[in-house]
Structures are given as C-alpha cells and as structure tokens.
Amino acid sequence: MPKLYTPREAAQVLGVSYASLKQWIYNGKLKSVQTAGGHHRIPEAEIDRMLPRAAVKGKPEKTRRMYRRVSGRNQLTGRITEIKVNGLLAQITLSVSGQHITSIITADAVRELRLKTGQLAVALIKSTEVMIVLPD
Structure with a gap:
C-alpha cells in the first residue's frame, strides 16, 4: 500500500x-x-x-551556490522527505526528481544541521564505484 x-x-x-x-x-x-x-x-x-x-529552479551551477563549495561534482539537489532517528544513527530520505536517495548519518549530525522534513538539501555522492544494472 x-x-x-x-x-x-x-x-x-x-x-x-x-x-x-x-x-x-x-x-x-x-x-x-x-x-x-x-x-x-x-x-x-x-x-x-x-x-x-x-525545488529550486536553474542550472546545477546556480543551485550549488546555495551550499558550501565542495570539490565533489556528484551533487543531487532535492527535498528531505523522511527522517528516522534511532539511537546513534539516522536515516535520511531525499527525493530528487521523483527518485529517492537514502543516507545513513549520525543522529548528532541531524541535530547539528537542524534537518527537517521538507527542507531543501543536496546529496553529495562520493564513491569509487558505480554499478549499472540492466532490467531483464
């Protein structure tokens, strides 16, 4: 459901x-x-x-100016749709153009950043591998 x-x-x-x-x-x-x-x-x-x-409209370069300058280029702007805090960890779900990205961060980070549902945020993806999977 x-x-x-x-x-x-x-x-x-x-x-x-x-x-x-x-x-x-x-x-x-x-x-x-x-x-x-x-x-x-x-x-x-x-x-x-x-x-x-x-969400904020404009070119990615324009939307990135709202945030701290970071060398990582894999930045996806979206809105926080869900925050689940459990003990020391928190699960943050960000909706980016209809797709959901989930991040696990510390509960302290949620409090320090004052994260709230509906808030505009950027997912900064830092990875050495990206896998591509084709549907059957």
Whole structure:
C-alpha cells in the first residue's frame, strides 16, 4: 500500500503553505484520496511528481551556490522527505526528481544541521564505484 500524507505533512515536504496545498487539491493540480470521513490524503507518488516543481529552479551551477563549495561534482539537489532517528544513527530520505536517495548519518549530525522534513538539501555522492544494472 502506498504511503499517504496528510495535507499538513505534504505541505511541509513540498515547502509550501497548508493553504496553498489545499488550493492545489481543490484546483486539481494535486490529486488526493479521501478517507471515509472526507479528509484528504496525498499519495507519495503525487508528492514525488510535484517535488521537481517545488525545488529550486536553474542550472546545477546556480543551485550549488546555495551550499558550501565542495570539490565533489556528484551533487543531487532535492527535498528531505523522511527522517528516522534511532539511537546513534539516522536515516535520511531525499527525493530528487521523483527518485529517492537514502543516507545513513549520525543522529548528532541531524541535530547539528537542524534537518527537517521538507527542507531543501543536496546529496553529495562520493564513491569509487558505480554499478549499472540492466532490467531483464
């Protein structure tokens, strides 16, 4: 079953106001499902579809200027969609153009960076290997 967000949660992830998100639902810009009680719930796929529009627009060089200068070129800009803290570690999920990237960092780093769901962030990928897999 796909994950469903409340309008407040979806607004936070997309970085828009609750009122704007409700207008998107009423105007048909954002699809929602209704509970038996008539409450709107937004499927994760709809949030993913809207994330590229809500993210900073422009060339990668322009969006990178918002962050510290780093020699790594594998930088992917997206929004934090989920933060799970468990003990000393935290799992951060970043949505980049509808794709999810998950990073495991320390819980201290989450607190120091003051990470929040819906916040714009960059995944900096540093790896010596990248594997390519073809579908069957």
